[in-house]
Amino acid sequence: MKQINLVLLWHMHQPDYRDYVTNEFVLPWVYLHAIKDYTDMAYHLEMHPKTKAIVNFVPVLLDQLDDFTEQFSTKQIRCPLLRLLATPELENITMQDRLYIIDSCFLSNHENMLRPYPAYKRLHELYQVFNKVSERELKYLSGQYMADLLVWYHLAWMGESVRRNNEFVMKLMAKNQEFNFEDRLQLFTLIGELIQDLIPRYRKLAESGQIELSTTPHYHPLAPLLIDFTSARDSQPDISLPEHNIYPGGRNRVAFHLSSAISSHVQRFNEKPAGVWPAEGSLSTALIKILAEQDCQWSASGEGVLVNSLRSADPDTTLSDRNHYLYHPYRIAGEAKDIICFFRDDQLSDLIGFEYSKWFGRDAAENFIQSLEHIYHNTSTEENPVVSIILDGENAWESYPYNGFYFLDDLYQLLDDHPYIHTTTYRDYLAHVEINTIETLPALSAGSWVYGTFSTWIGDKEKNCAWDMLCAVKLSYDLVVQGDRLSEEEKIQASRQLASCESSDWFWWFGDYNPAHSVASFDQLFRKNLMNLYHLLKLPIPPTVLEPVSKGSEYTETSGAMQRSSSSTD
Incomplete structure (x- = not known):
């Protein structure tokens, strides 16, 4: 019986926010995403054991999670925001610390993470009044204001699964204001426990066979560019390149990042990863060869890379309906033909990343299922299409009400009960396929999951x-x-x-x-x-x-943490 093989790959990544001289965390995003997104994503899988997925952990993220676990165990906190949360007398903190709290504790999606909470919203209204006064006058904002702001910021960043199931968090939210030091200390302790439990939770999901864990070169380098800047011209022949012709020793550096990632993965999860999601889904023939040297079974990229590759192999042929070329894997011609590459459905992935947050959760989940059913009916009756949904496992949910709780819960439930949509992983899929029957891609055009090019990282x-x-x-x-x-x-x-x-x-x-x-x-x-x-x-x-390299724009409202895979809004 024909079925759809649906692969959900959730990419978990944060860059290294540590200052290696001071050992301080310069920015708090690792632990904030840990208590919000990584906890929720584990919860939804635990609640739906029939749903399979791939979870891709970048090693530098895991390094930082381990770092936070050590900080909590030793009580030597090297993150300013966490340190302030557990500071006894906030009346006596410095003006610098006051400014830091105020500058930090309103950084979020206000529509979904501030306005739903009247007490937190009121703190923001007071801030807007005091934002017009001098720094010296900020001393009139009391220690109680600072305490309430710190607590509410962390409550807003708390995973929906925690808010619904942790009695202490429910108690804090019911208390609403005038949080005391004991409240803050208990919240601080809970954050430590959530972070400490994360990797064991995902390890348990992997050991049960429900998820496959994959990796990325250790510090998330744009590998094809490290190897060869001119690879950017595969997709953009006229792109401007740096004055240096090549990154010195780039191939060896990529091999180092990959080898280090595999060692990190084995140490943490007791098995070698079968596959590698390259940073930014960026692939090139040279990178594929390095993956083959490490005996990787699979890799993946964006739909734009596949389209560019097919056009490069046969420039005179008009591409057929994407249903005919997108939903199956490819071997790469040449030395690395045993590396199997999968390509992301950019339209469906971007619906989750950018559009469904504006829908009711159930409506969005049903629309997603209907889109898969459309693929089912429009692909060959002789094949079982492989649909790859790949996107960040953390950044999208900030735009959803309730951190995407209803969308993910409804989606997983609909997938659990569907007669012919079968969630799987790349490793499980390849275990049941004859490799020599997989179609060969004659040439691989270097590119990323954003536009199929490298323009997000080089060229201006x-x-x-x-x-x-x-x-x-x-x-x-x-x-x-x-x-x-x-x-x-x-x-x-x-x-x-x-x-x-x-x-x-x-x-x-x-x-x-x-x-x-x-x-x-x-x-x-x-x-x-x-x-x-x-x-x-x-x-x-x-x-x-x-001197600063870039200043950005004062008129851009979007966070910039995610980009669509194409310039189209379809």
Whole structure:
């Protein structure tokens, strides 16, 4: 009997927010997404044991979750916001700390995470009044105001599954205001417990066979560009590239990130990952060869990469209906033919990422099922189509009421009961397919899951400037580590710092289409990483590293943490 093989791949990632000199967490997003999104995503799977999925954990995220677990166990908190939550006397904190609380504790989607809570909304209204006064006058905002703001911010970031099932959280929300130190300390302790339980929960889901755990090169590098900048011209022949012709030793760096990711995965989950979701779904033939060297079974990318590849292989042929080419896997011609590649349904994935948040949860879930049924009826009767839904497992839900609780609950329930939509994983699917029967893709056009290109990370003046800054420090790194200037321990520290500098996330944010406040944070963190690396190499910091790369736009309202896979809104 014909069936649809539906693969849900939830990509869990946050860049490295640690300052390796001070060991402080510069931004709080890892632990906030942990208590909100990673807890909820585990909960929905636990409540629907018949629904299978792939959960992709980027190792640098897991490193930071482990770091927070250690902080809570040792009571040595290195995140300012958490530290303030557990500070006894908020009346006596510095003006700098007051400003930090106010600047931090309204950063969220106000429509879904502030306005539903009258007490929190009132705190924001008071802030808007005091926002017009001088810093010195902010001292009139009491310690109680700071306490209530800290508590409400963390309650707003709490997973819906926690809000519905944890009696203490229910009690806090019912109390509404005038939270005391004991309240804050108990909330602080709960946050630690939620983070500590996360990886064991996902490990248990994997051991039951319900989910497959996959990985990404360790620090989330844009691997095809590290290997060869000119790969960007596969999809954009006229794109402007950095002044440096190539990233020095890029292929070896990608191999390092991949090998490190696999070791991290084995250490945490007691098995080697079968597949790799490359950072930003970015693939190239050169990367596929590196994946093959590590015996990876599968990888995946966006629909745009497949379309560009098919057009490149046969420029004179008009592509047929996407139902005829999208919903099955491909082998890559050449040396790496045993790597099986799957390609994301961009339209359905983007519906979850950008559109369904505006719908009632049940309506959205039913529309999604109807779209799958349409694929079922419009693909060949001889094949069981493989539909790949791939998107961030954290960033979309902030735009949904109740953190997407009703949509996900209804969706999983409808999938559980459906007669011919079968949720599976890539590993399970490949276990029942003859590899030599899988169609071969004659050529792979390098690209990412955003537009099928690399334009989000390279090509404009600011992004290229950042690449040139990274190339410059890498050349210095190579010269220093080859000599005897550093001890072995110092070389290890420098290698870790370089790996963080190589993350794709910094390049994502540069450009005037992103909001200024977000660009400023990531610009500063990128340059701080470069400065720290120069410091570890015992070299002077170039003046260019001291100047901002990008300022973003004051007129952009969107968060910028997600982008559609195509410029179309269809």
